[in-house]
Amino acid sequence: MKDLALHILDLAQNSLRAGARLIEIHLVEEAEKDLFRVTIADDGKGIPAGNLERVLDPFYTTRTTRRVGLGLPLFEAAARRSGGGLTVTSTPGRGTRLEATFQLRNWDRPPLGDMAETILTLIAANPDVDFLYRQKRNGKEFTFDTRQIKAVLEEVPINHPEVIGYLRRELRDNLNEG
8 A cells, every 4th residue: 555544544444344333543754763653442342362373374364355464464565565564463452553663754654644634535435434533733732532523413414525625735735734
């Protein structure tokens, strides 16, 4: 995958397949430490202890539609290529947490990509799931929480085209700052 936003979309799809009702995506850029961290946490069914050590094996998957699972191995490879790594923790019945680190200025670090469209794609396709997106960059923090948006919308679906258009503008304005 050519950018991190596509990796994040793929990994969020894993969370959705695991029955997650809340998916948290946190991006933290720490220029002074030459560090970029991506955390994805969900409240899905979790990974059984016996399978946890196998999730980074590209020839292991719990999917029945194909015999390989490349999402996590490719994400880990991207992190390692750029001087970082990936940790996966999970508790059956409670969810899974992925944390990848990248050297911020490493020329092998994939670009972030279009996070606004990644978030919107997840919301539009999964209106009953909540997403919490937090990005810290250049001393600024931006938080986007669909639970808050849904509370304001009341009966209007979050994936209504006019709502998606408004959210697109808000995300683009806030994610392009700094």
